[in-house]
């Protein structure tokens with residue numbers, strides 16, 4: 528069976544892996560000159576079932592309103608004459624009830640937990656190294672009231688299988704000495720013991736090389752997908768910068784490019800970019816750097832140590848397909864990092880970029896078949912694509928191979 532996987536991020540490459548393992552003749556198309564160079568290269572690196580909360584929550588509308596009035600909120604919107612933004616925004620607001628937020632969170636959690644198991648099996652089987660740290664993740668709180676509210680909020684995940692411990696500031700500092708000099712600045716943390724971290728770009732690149740060298744996957748770099756060519760209920764071909772290519776099956780895994788390409792076959796996918804800011808700093812020799820990944824719940828800055836570098840990310844800005852950034856966009860990251868990790872890295876040698884999360888309004892990705900019998904979706908992973916990639920890849924491969932996925936797909940199939 529000939530299969531074309533469109534997109535060479537962590538989602539496309541993991542899909543190519545499971546399909547090639549199942550005997551498909553796979554070709555993977557990627558417009559960049561390397562694999563995993565978009566969102567997969569800029570994320571915070573946290574593999575975090577413990578961070579499965581849906582963004583569309585009862586708190587979100589007020590935050591968006593404050594951002595429209597100019598406040599520096601972690602989730603922001605920039606109004607633009609783009610009908611897709613408004614359509615997506617209406618659907619997002621509809622998901623902001625307590626009932627829907629709970630349901631969407633639990634769908635995401637189930638998928639994240641499954642995906643982490645699949646990732647661990649894959650890594651064991653293939654011996655892949657990706658700067659993994661498996662000591663859990665810290666969700667950091669600055670005052671007692673917020674910590675208590677955090678414990679209440681996190682209880683939902685604990686009830687559904689996440690092992691957590693609540694730590695006061697001294698216990699946090701005992702666990703990770705980077706907090707010892709700054710422990711008066713924090714009230715404590717919730718440690719999710721099941722979370723971990725790793726470099727998703729490195730993972731993608733190494734898995735891509737394994738796919739090519741051991742599983743016979745053809746990787747076409749520098750190949751832009753312009754359109755799908757549909758005939759009735761099938762996709763007949765894809766139009767690319769390398770010409771028109773055909774296969775038996777197609778997988779759409781283009782991250783934020785997915786809805787644009789889907790539209791060429793008359794398919795509307797509710798995915799919109801949520802821009803995030805990502806910075807990477809070299810560790811300072813002899814400095815005190817974090818050894819456990821985490822998220823500061825006040826500034827919503829995520830951090831993780833990727834080998835001899837520290838990655839820090841923040842912000843979700845609904846501003847369309849805009850990869851631009853200014854130094855000001857990194858204010859909250861730098862304010863947090865200099866305050867809490869003052870001696871960790873060389874702050875003068877940062878690498879900065881913006882990248883786009885492919886967000887669905889409800890949160891879970893879109894998996895499986897829509898109205899074309901040979902076009903499989905694996906897109907819309909939002910803020911959790913590194914965590915969800917291996918699980919969703921295995922699910923899509925199972926669906927294509929006519930096998931029942933191990934996971935219940937309620938809430939994950941294409942949604943109108």
Ligand SMILES: Cc1cc2nc3c(=O)[nH]c(=O)nc-3n(C[C@H](O)[C@H](O)[C@H](O)COP(=O)(O)OP(=O)(O)OC[C@H]3O[C@@H](n4cnc5c(N)ncnc54)[C@H](O)[C@@H]3O)c2cc1C
Pocket residue numbers: 533534535536537538539556557558559562563564565566567568569570571572573574575750751752753780781782783784785788802803804805829840841882883884885906907908909910911912913914915
């Ligand atoms: C700031 C930030 C922090 C994040 N932190 C985390 C985290 O800590 N943990 C976590 O689990 N997730 C995190 N994420 C989310 C995660 O990075 C994404 O969900 C994930 O990378 C999505 O993977 P993808 O393969 O779908 O998309 P991408 O990595 O963007 O890959 C899509 C690929 O398709 C290619 N492409 C697009 N259009 C075309 C076209 N027309 N033709 C050919 N190729 C095309 C692109 O070049 C790209 O390589 C974060 C994201 C951001 C932005």
